[in-house]
Amino acid sequence: MSVQYAAIGWSPAKRGYDLAIVVGVAVYLVLFVGGGTLLRPNATTETLLIRGLGTGAFLLLHVILCIGPLARLDARFLPLLYNRRHLGVSMFLLALAHSVFSLIQFHALGDVNPLVSLFVSNERFGSISQFPFQMLGFFALVILFVMAATSHDFWLRNLTPMVWKRLHMLVYWAYALLVAHVALGALQSERNPVLAALLAAGAATVVTLHLLAASKEARLDGTRLAASDAGFLDAGEVATIPEKCARVVSLGGERIALFRYDGKVSAVSNVCQHQNGPLGEGRILGGCITCPWHGYQYRPADGASPPPFHEKVSTFRTRIVGGRVLVHPTPLPPGTYCEPAKIGGATVPAVEPPPKAGRE
Amino acid sequence: MTWYEEGIRVVLGSLGLYAAVGAVFAIAFCLQGVQRVDSQAVGTGWGFPLLIAPGVVVFWPLLLRRWMGGASDPPLAANPHRGVSGIQDREMQR
Ligand code: HEM
Numbered sequence A: 001m002s003v004q005y006a007a008i009g010w011s012p013a014k015r016g017y018d019l020a021i022v023v024g025v026a027v028y029l030v031l032f033v034g035g036g037t038l039l040r041p042n043a044t045t046e047t048l049l050i051r052g053l054g055t056g057a058f059l060l061l062h063v064i065l066c067i068g069p070l071a072r073l074d075a076r077f078l079p080l081l082y083n084r085r086h087l088g089v090s091m092f093l094l095a096l097a098h099s100v101f102s103l104i105q106f107h108a109l110g111d112v113n114p115l116v117s118l119f120v121s122n123e124r125f126g127s128i129s130q131f132p133f134q135m136l137g138f139f140a141l142v143i144l145f146v147m148a149a150t151s152h153d154f155w156l157r158n159l160t161p162m163v164w165k166r167l168h169m170l171v172y173w174a175y176a177l178l179v180a181h182v183a184l185g186a187l188q189s190e191r192n193p194v195l196a197a198l199l200a201a202g203a204a205t206v207v208t209l210h211l212l213a214a215s216k217e218a219r220l221d222g223t224r225l226a227a228s229d230a231g232f233l234d235a236g237e238v239a240t241i242p243e244k245c246a247r248v249v250s251l252g253g254e255r256i257a258l259f260r261y262d263g264k265v266s267a268v269s270n271v272c273q274h275q276n277g278p279l280g281e282g283r284i285l286g287g288c289i290t291c292p293w294h295g296y297q298y299r300p301a302d303g304a305s306p307p308p309f310h311e312k313v314s315t316f317r318t319r320i321v322g323g324r325v326l327v328h329p330t331p332l333p334p335g336t337y338c339e340p341a342k343i344g345g346a347t348v349p350a351v352e353p354p355p356k357a358g359r360e
Numbered sequence B: 001m002t003w004y005e006e007g008i009r010v011v012l013g014s015l016g017l018y019a020a021v022g023a024v025f026a027i028a029f030c031l032q033g034v035q036r037v038d039s040q041a042v043g044t045g046w047g048f049p050l051l052i053a054p055g056v057v058v059f060w061p062l063l064l065r066r067w068m069g070g071a072s073d074p075p076l077a078a079n080p081h082r083g084v085s086g087i088q089d090r091e092m093q094r
């Protein structure tokens, strides 16, 4: 959460991840092209490179798509989430190289513009084995380009997080297009069933992980809080909230994080102003709620980031009656101070906090 | 030439023109404009404008409008909590 943009917010961990990406991609390409030369002596290096770059990008896309649900299911995957941006840009560069080499190899020989040729050289849309699968790859590439080009925080702020998020959800369309690109392209000429099995296993993994994460979320949103007096709702026992951590409750589909700290409880919106990260899965560090995704911070009592930062989230009124936390469902304007509820003496021990979530 | 091929040429040609205008705009925007529409972009090095340039080629009409409109910062997004608490985007800037 800087007040001035940097090209890249480097940290030692990020350099480590990036090194791992570069080395991983290089090793993969060498193994693919080297192994391919041995296994299929009559394949040209150009063809092997095109296929290596395409499969490399497609594999990375699987990793990227799985990190999200994995991090929701198990906090130990969170560190991977922080570096997803660089993974995404690397994936785009591989996909771009694959596309450019394919265009040069297959569409740059005549006197027609290669891009025009991509669309007009094959119009057998009704055929499965002859389908112009390259077009599907092209549309996927366009989506991946827009995502990579808007990956900087400048775009998050200037397109607004909601629009940015919608734009980046297009990755699922890109994925579907690429599954079709491979199924109607390489699979049609491939006699070896391994490629088809890999494609199916990859898609099954992506879908299953998303369903598991979604059912975990649905369970949370499905629970209704019992009404208490004066419009307050009963959000459960205070003793079950670990010290400096939160419990997330759902009010009419909106999530609220109830943080317990220094003998007090404060409630804020669960939605981080940066990229809608889950604040309630973060913890209180240095007196501030710290988002588990990229570390934006908010004061628990007023939901405002400490100066010089401007982010603010909504706060909610809380009370403690008989060891239970009551929360009022009407949000106060973001950044509004709201007296924290006092837990009252050392009578209510906190449960043990979960293992420390990773931070950038 | 078939109508299909004709159509492809027109669409790709228009997109090319859009991107060409965007590329020219991106030079001006990255050198000057970005600091006018977003206070966090003031005084960064050269790496930052370079990184956002490809996106400017895509979203240049939006940024042109902001630049001409004289806003010093992007609007803040609304979310359901903000909507209920009746806070306008602009007020959130401070
Ligand atoms: C203009 C865009 C694209 C063109 C012209 C294109 C073209 C091709 C061609 C000619 C093949 C070879 C099929 C074969 O060997 O039978 C191929 C395969 C493949 N492409 Fe693309 N592609 C494009 C975009 C993409 C993108 C964006 C991805 C992203 C990951 C991608 C991933 C793949 C994969 C995974 C394969 C299968 C590799 C194999 O085992 O042969 N392609 N593509």
Ligand code: FES
Pocket: A272, A273, A274, A275, A276, A277, A278, A291, A292, A293, A294, A295, A296
């Ligand atoms: S989502 Fe990025 S810091 Fe919260």
